[in-house]
Amino acid sequence: MSEDRVPVLRAAGLVKTHHGEGAPAHAVREVDLGVARGEFVAITGPSGAGKSTLLHLLGGLQRPDAGSIWLDGRCTDSFSEARWAVERRRSIGIVFQFFNLVSNLSVADNVELPALLAGAPPKKARAEREALLAELGLEGKERSLPGELSGGEQQRVALARALVNHPPLLLADEPAGSLDSKGTREVMRLLSRFHGRGQTIVLVTHDARLASAADRVISFFDGRIADDASLDGAPPRRAGISGVLELKD
Numbered sequence: 164m165s166e167d168r169v170p171v172l173r174a175a176g177l178v179k180t181h182h183g184e185g186a187p188a189h190a191v192r193e194v195d196l197g198v199a200r201g202e203f204v205a206i207t208g209p210s211g212a213g214k215s216t217l218l219h220l221l222g223g224l225q226r227p228d229a230g231s232i233w234l235d236g237r238c239t240d241s242f243s244e245a246r247w248a249v250e251r252r253r254s255i256g257i258v259f260q261f262f263n264l265v266s267n268l269s270v271a272d273n274v275e276l277p278a279l280l281a282g283a284p285p286k287k288a289r290a291e292r293e294a295l296l297a298e299l300g301l302e303g304k305e306r307s308l309p310g311e312l313s314g315g316e317q318q319r320v321a322l323a324r325a326l327v328n329h330p331p332l333l334l335a336d337e338p339a340g341s342l343d344s345k346g347t348r349e350v351m352r353l354l355s356r357f358h359g360r361g362q363t364i365v366l367v368t369h370d371a372r373l374a375s376a377a378d379r380v381i382s383f384f385d386g387r388i389a390d391d392a393s394l395d396g397a398p399p400r401r402a403g404i405s406g407v408l409e410l411k412d
């Protein structure tokens with residue numbers, strides 16, 4: 164199979180049950196999923212449907228009880244925690260609702276850190292950081308601490324950090340969930356821009372309007388895929404970001 168036809172991400176038979184204080188929560192039940200290179204997939208559904216759990220499984224942040232995940236055709240079944248950490252540095256960028264920036268590191272250091280940890284020479288890490296922060300409109304903020312920035316700015320820093328190693332896959336878990344509608348539009352515009360350049364994106368959101376920025380929308384309900392535009396023969400939907408841009412402040 165040519166490299167372009169190998170899915171960036173494939174999951175088969177994924178199962179995850181959380182055991183907390185109460186009854187077990189069957190968050191992900193027998194989920195199969197393939198994401199092609201360059202796709203922008205939104206996973207949407209009600210609170211508690213299992214969306215975040217699924218994304219955490221796909222990024223190796225949690226382990227499935229059953230099922231397998233392949234990254235670029237490589238089976239991750241035998242990956243150790245350390246190996247997953249390496250993958251998250253090199254092949255998977257992740258952005259979260261609450262940014263998860265290192266609060267006592269400057270913006271510049273937050274963005275450069277994953278590049279340095281992945282073995283990039285400091286000069287290259289710096290050049291990548293400068294290019295990304297410029298692209299994301301954050302020049303002049305390099306020396307700031309995350310706490311000195313607005314929510315929207317912090318999420319742009321988190322996006323720069325996630326993309327600094329040019330990962331083939333970007334996972335985004337409610338990246339606009341703690342932002343106002345201006346910040347939301349900004350994040351979605353940026354995701355659309357990177358997708359336009361070929362970035363593969365899997366976005367989890369409970370907001371159907373945000374999901375409309377993606378070209379494939381998967382509805383998740385009660386731990387299962389209830390609907391997937393690509394499964395019923397519909398051509399990939401390319402709704403653009405019009406739905407997002409219509410959001411009012």
Ligand SMILES: Nc1ncnc2c1ncn2[C@@H]1O[C@H](COP(=O)(O)OP(=O)(O)OP(=O)(O)O)[C@@H](O)[C@H]1O
Nearest residue numbers: 181182183188190209210211212213214215216369
């Ligand atoms: N660490 C955990 N321990 C126990 N139960 C959990 C844990 N994480 C999630 N759950 C439960 O698993 C189910 C799925 O949660 P999950 O966060 O994946 O859903 P979600 O669709 O992302 O919801 P939301 O949109 O509210 O973030 C819920 O019933 C939740 O309470």
